[in-house]
Amino acid sequence: MKPSPAPRALFAGLPFAVAALVTTAVHTALRDRLPDPMATHFPGSGPPDGFSSPRSFLVVGLLVLIGTGVLFVVAAVWQRLGGARSTVVLGWGTAGLLGSVSVSVLRVNAAVGDARDVRMPWWHLAVAAAVAVVVGGVGWLLTRGWPRAGAVGDATGGTSLALREGERAVWVRQAGSWPLALIGAVLIAAGLVATVLGGWWGLVLAVAGVASLAFGRVQVTVGPGGLVVAQSGLPWPRVRIPLEQVESASRRTISPLGDFGGWGYRIRPGATGVVLRAGEALVVRRTGGREFAVTVDDAGTAAALLNSLVARKDGPC
Template identity: 40%
Template sequence: MPHSRSASLDARRIAVAVAPALIAAAVVLSVFLSVQDRLPGRMAVHIGDGGRADGFSGQGSFLATALGVLVGDGVVFGGLALWIRPNPGVQRVLAAIGGAVAVLTGWLVTAVLLANTDVSDAATVTLPGTQAALAFGAAALYAAVGWAACGTAQETETVSGPSAQAPRLTLGDAETAGWTQVTGSRVLPVTGALILAAGIVVCVTTGWAPALPLLLTGTPMTVLTSARVTADRRGITVTPSLVPWPRLNVPLERITEAGHRTVNPLRDFGGWGYRARPGASGIVLRTGDAISARLTTGSEFVVTVDDAATAAALLNTLADRERRTSAGG
């Protein structure tokens, strides 16, 4: 039953993302064919400041571009909604955004077509600002309706945790052990550097005030791109490699069982860094092997890092010892 419900929600979200693009493409094509003989050969295709035309194109080019954008919107957002099924929260956002973009695009393209109708000189074409307001209003309305239609993220849709037969390391009662690895991201430092560079350019050309959001965003993305992951008697500890803070710790008493699995940041968590979604959270810096700890709350905590299987086995052994000690065994 949960699987059937999940499949039904997947199909609904994909439809929310794709249907507006196909409908908008059909409407644009229908309107174009109905007014084609009343359109100028050189159409106004971009309306600039003041509501007057400042960009022009032939009829065929305009239609091909409009249909290409609409169909491309459906393909891209529908494909993303399909690919990101393990993350229902992000899937829902993508579906609502994709449908809203199609509504906005279809409305504006249709408005431009009608504005060109019965015009002898495309340079005289105007488009009232109310059309843009109506287009954004329709897109916002569809986003709200689509968001509701997508349903809520269900716990049954989350990725399952580690195997019930999780491995242990052989460790004597008097022995102690620790495991540590450094993990990093290739995406975050590049993205952070680009944002910082943009912030510096804006600061030089415009001033520090508009550059501040870029600098505040780019700096942590550049600095917090690698982390040291430690598994020992304290549980799982993740600390940035370059600075001592912020440090995240999941103590042993909160860990029911540990395992490892492959994690894809975008598909499973919707991005990189510290991520959270219904039923799961963690530090996700790259695609690949990850420690997967099932917590006493029933949720999952993951950290992408090499040799996650060894860390998980050690955590299971230490967690068992912690439970025996707490029970007085």
Template identity: 35%
Template sequence: MNAGSFRRALRAATVVGVAAPMLIIGIAVTLTLVWIPRLPDPMAVHWGLDGAPDGFGPRWLTPAMAASIGVLLVGLSTAFWWPRRRGSMHGVWAPTHRFMAAFVLGNVTFIEGIAVGTAVLQLDQVEAAGAGGIWGVLGLSLGLAVAAGVLGWLCQPAVEVTAGESSDAAPIELGSTERAVWLGVARPRPAFVIVMTWLSVMTLGAGIAMSMSGPPVGLILIAVALLLAFLMALTSWFRVRVDASGFEARSWSGWPEFRIPLNEIERVEVRDFEPFAEFGGWGLRWAPGVTALVLRGGQGMKVVRKTGRAFVVTVEGADRGAALLAAELIRANERSEVAENER
């Protein structure tokens, strides 16, 4: 049942979030290419806050931007929501996937609507400066984008496929006086670091360039870039430790730090986690009843407190760490029983 539902949802999302946007991009690029002989040269490519053209460029720039921005948006967005399951097309599916496919369709509709609309404003114009205001194009494009997004959402089935129930970790054999420790490292995949670094550098570069001309927007972009780099540095590498004292996940800088003493732990579970589907993204995430340190998808452990709240971490070798923690829980319970009987 879950496998069939997953494939049905994936097919619908592929049509809504990939095929339909690419079709819209193709139509927009074709129209703007066909219209090139009827457009002024140079043509208006930017409008000011008063709605009048204030930036100009070659006629081929409109179809080039329509193609590059649209395809880049579809590619990057698909890379985030497309399920990654090795050896199987069955995976986790959540409303987040459905939303992202509809969101991509809406955004592409908006971008391509602006490209086509600004070209229509300049058809058969001798001078680009004589083109009309852009506010009508923006309003129409926004309306079409919202309609496309809503339609894209409704065209997809309301399917939710979970990862299945977690299984309690099987404890390793541990003697009554034997001491053991497990160490792991929670870190993102290299591709994620590269993308985030690229975004930070591009934002910083744009901020520096804009600040040279005076507007405060440039300073805001610089601050955002520095904050993004700072947060990524603090939360991209954690040491995970399991021993007789309990569970610990600590950033390389010492903060943030998450500690769960052994006497507060009810049980430990282990399974594969899908950060995007289950927590809406990667990194430090909060959801009702759970705190998650999910820097990558794959195997992870879920430490459940006696209060019912849980902590999830995805880390290589999580099965071994969970097995040791389960063994320490058993040993702690045995010690408690012995102490209770001696009273």
């Protein structure tokens, strides 16, 4: 079965619609027993520390479900067929989790007369996790006829460089994402302002901004040691694929949504990748069959050098 964009959109959005209907039905059934305001945030085993009116809780919950559902629908439609199945299954599990948590909040509030006495037992969260697994499994079963994820990107033939005996060569390039850099700068600025105004959470924003700046730029190196992708200026995290684990390399054209369902460090069936933008990428096929992709300029030269190094890996590099 090769579903067109319309069925993919239906499959991706259906569980969120069902979760919204179930949440609304439970809210309607318990409406007369819900305290006003009701408890909506639970820090742990202690008393709640967040409250809202029952109506506000329902409206916000439905907006979260609908907004999340729209994101999964867009991702499923834009992705290639193989990757769309993973997105749909993840969406089904997410809808099950969100819907189950919303129902639990309504039920624990309806069981008491005063919102300050509400507690969220741990087993409610365990049930929510179980519901997510079951609903995700249903999504997996319903899409089992969809094509499996194929090769990353639009493949081009792999080439190699002519290296003389004993000649050594290293290829190094920087790759970055200006949207991540912009987001990082905004978060740092907002965090500093919030910290000055007395908000401790401003430090969280600032740290998130620094992380966005750091992870938004990587250095890609191809040499006798294989392929290394490292965060610029940071010793960790990094990806290293030694020559012994490389089967072949090629330059391909990557679509972040189409091939990986988004940007950043991505994992999908049969492949992982550091995807900072659309366009050309170095794609390495590992000896185990999995592929690794990193979006970077001049990827053709990097692939050719890596193929040459692999071809003579048993000799001097």
